[in-house]
Amino acid sequence: MPDSIIIADDHPLILKGLSDFLLEKKYNVLASAKNGREAYTLIKAHTPEIAILDIQMPFLTGLQVAKKCKEDGIETRIIIITFEKSKDVYDQAKSLGIYGYILKEFAIEELEHCISDVMEERSYFSPELLKHLEIKETPNILKTLTVTELKVLHLVAKNNTAKEIGLNLFISDRTVEKHKSNIREKLKLSSNAQSIAIFAKEHESFLAEYT
């Protein structure tokens, strides 16, 4: 059964765009709401797996809907979608245990990824938002790696060869190559020699603690 979703936004064009996008992606869009109160009512009636809510809506904001659902013990996972980039709103979303937070201007790019994470009980906060707020959250994908793998990645980012990494960690270079192979498999990286180095550079800021 495809994921069941309810969406809510007070702008009809955005609601339509969102709805069409989700239907195209074969999600099960149960209903749409044009305001917070309607959204809350629909969520209570249908208890969808996911609700994607704007913040600024008549009667109840998306965050207020989330709060009420939490109070009611409704297990629908709330994804907020908004233009809002302020730290205050981010903090409120965090403290309410919001599952997802997407910026409208990146919705098309991020929504599938967000839904996928949320369905697997992981939160997803827009990387663009976090970058804007200068907040660092460890990407989920790094959480699949072991401590030794993260150490290897960190040293690769510093332009060390397998040999040098082996010396650094007091293990053989063949073991380092095995770790790299495992990393490649977990992250589904291409098999060319530099793909791990590129990934490591892209995530370097999360690797600093793994020395």
Place this chain on the structure above:
Amino acid sequence: MPDSIIIADDHPLILKGLSDFLLEKKYNVLASAKNGREAYTLIKAHTPEIAILDIQMPFLTGLQVAKKCKEDGIETRIIIITFEKSKDVYDQAKSLGIYGYILKEFAIEELEHCISDVMEERSYFSPELLKHLEIKETPNILKTLTVTELKVLHLVAKNNTAKEIGLNLFISDRTVEKHKSNIREKLKLSSNAQSIAIFAKEHESFLAEYT
């Protein structure tokens, strides 16, 4: 004859540290000044190749000294060394044709590099400052590369193999490898397979136009 240098700072400890550092590095420190007027007098008397000046000094600021030297037609290349990170000061330095601008907290790391560039008629503005001001200047080191080399670098940053780059640029993969070899030589990168990829990632923002 080693480069001749005059330094000026109103804090004795900083002046001493700077002087000792330069002497250790075998630079020819002709004189030190504790204020702007003294600095200006010494520069006029000695016409050193380089003058390293604090901004905040009694009587004349470092920028005022630079201005007077320019008015006098003195060809001493001024390097500013300061804690100051404001856009205003940066703009003033730029418009005065200051050769170098170093942040005090990074002086040890950057000074040699700065002097080297300045002696070769290139300006050097602290990368930390530019990052802070969110200003992008093409690093000098990229200016040594040809257009094709920059294209190769850009594609490496996008995780392409030599084969893929060859297809992309309609040249053979052996030619791509030759370019990479030339890049490695020019940039003095280590010979391990990933060093070019890492350099490319670090400079990715300057490579976007080379598609």
Place this chain on the structure above:
DNA sequence: CAAAATCTACGTAGTTCTACGTATTGTTTC
């Protein structure tokens, strides 16, 4: 305390990537 996960390290084989060039053609510079 057993199962699972992690870490370690090796054998073998193939591919990729590097270094050492040489050499021709086309473009740019002075």
Place this chain on the structure above:
DNA sequence: GAAACAATACGTAGAACTACGTAGATTTTG
């Protein structure tokens, strides 16, 4: 218009890096 530079491409050789495993020891988890 000659010299310098850039771009192109190849031969040869060795090192590095990947993939395909197997396998035992240690640590973590339930």
